[in-house]
Amino acid sequence: MAYTVGQVARLAGVTVRTLHHYDEIGLLSPSGRSGAGYRRYDDADLERLQHVRYYRELGFPLEEIATILGDPASGPSAHLRRQHELLTERIKRLQEMVAAVEFAMEASKLNIPLTPQERFEVFGDFDPDAHAEEAEQRWGGTDAYRESNRRVAHYTKDDWLRNKAENEDWSRRLVEVIASGAPADSPAAMDVAEEHRQLISRWFYECSYEIHTGLADMYVADERFTAYFERIRPGAAAYLSEAIHANAITRA
Numbered sequence: 001m002a003y004t005v006g007q008v009a010r011l012a013g014v015t016v017r018t019l020h021h022y023d024e025i026g027l028l029s030p031s032g033r034s035g036a037g038y039r040r041y042d043d044a045d046l047e048r049l050q051h052v053r054y055y056r057e058l059g060f061p062l063e064e065i066a067t068i069l070g071d072p073a074s075g076p077s078a079h080l081r082r083q084h085e086l087l088t089e090r091i092k093r094l095q096e097m098v099a100a101v102e103f104a105m106e107a108s109k110l111n112i113p114l115t116p117q118e119r120f121e122v123f124g125d126f127d128p129d130a131h132a133e134e135a136e137q138r139w140g141g142t143d144a145y146r147e148s149n150r151r152v153a154h155y156t157k158d159d160w161l162r163n164k165a166e167n168e169d170w171s172r173r174l175v176e177v178i179a180s181g182a183p184a185d186s187p188a189a190m191d192v193a194e195e196h197r198q199l200i201s202r203w204f205y206e207c208s209y210e211i212h213t214g215l216a217d218m219y220v221a222d223e224r225f226t227a228y229f230e231r232i233r234p235g236a237a238a239y240l241s242e243a244i245h246a247n248a249i250t251r252a
Contacts, residue, residue: 002032002040012049027066028052047076054083058090059172061179147205163203170195174240175233184242193240193247209248216244 009016022028023039028049032040041049048069055065068074074082155163174192182188193212200207200215207215219225220241229237 002042003046005030005039005041008041008046008049011046012053014049014053022049022052022062025062025066027062027069051076051079051083054079054087058083058086061176063179063181151204166199166203170199171232174236178233178236178239184239185246189239189243190247190250193243194251196240196244197247209252212244213248216241 003011005016005019009019019028019039023030028045030039030041031045032042034040051069052065055068056062060068069079170192173195177186177188177192180188197207197209197212200212219229219237226237229240
């Protein structure tokens with residue numbers, strides 16, 4: 001059965017413009033055309049669109065989805081198994097987050113102070129004190145270090161959850177900009193770099209452009225920082241470092 005672009009848009013819950021964009025970038029091209037040249041989609045096209053929607057829901061950029069779906073070794077069943085595994089992991093993670101938020105809500109309602117461990121347990125294996133001694137040695141005499149300690153001392157578990165959510169939103173935007181192919185000194189990349197600087201200023205200390213470029217250098221010089229950004233996306237550390245320097249030159 002052949003479907004028009006309007007029918008597919010209604011079935012899949014996307015816009016016609018989105019389907020046109022998918023066709024333009026080669027992610028989902030209709031299998032046929034009408035005599036008048038209009039797009040016609042068949043069942044195989046709908047199946048591919050289903051996988052695109054699942055991967056998009058899981059946060060994959062379009063460029064990566066195209067690569068995944070273009071792998072000849074992965075058929076529809078393999079994609080469904082992978083999506084099931086990813087969604088199951090997400091559900092488990094969200095359930096853990098819900099339990100942590102409920103715990104924080106109850107603690108807040110009863111005015112129970114949370115320990116540092118309780119504040120951070122929602123983040124899994126992250127150790128809030130892992131580099132505390134080194135940080136104090138390197139920056140303990142700075143105003144930024146003192147200001148960060150002053151702010152963090154008053155943060156609740158809800159604060160840390162909001163911080164994590166903001167960082168995840170920012171990380172998604174960073175990945176999207178990199179996936180778009182925009183160079184690190186492009187306006188889009190510099191906007192992401194500026195948002196990163198403002199996140200630091202909002203949550204920890206006033207992050208000047210000088211401080212920000214110093215951090216950028218550390219992101220590529222210190223393997224621990226590099227590893228953190230590489231988990232977001234391979235190449236992200238070097239890309240962000242370059243974008244931060246370009247942003248500082250442009251805005252400072």
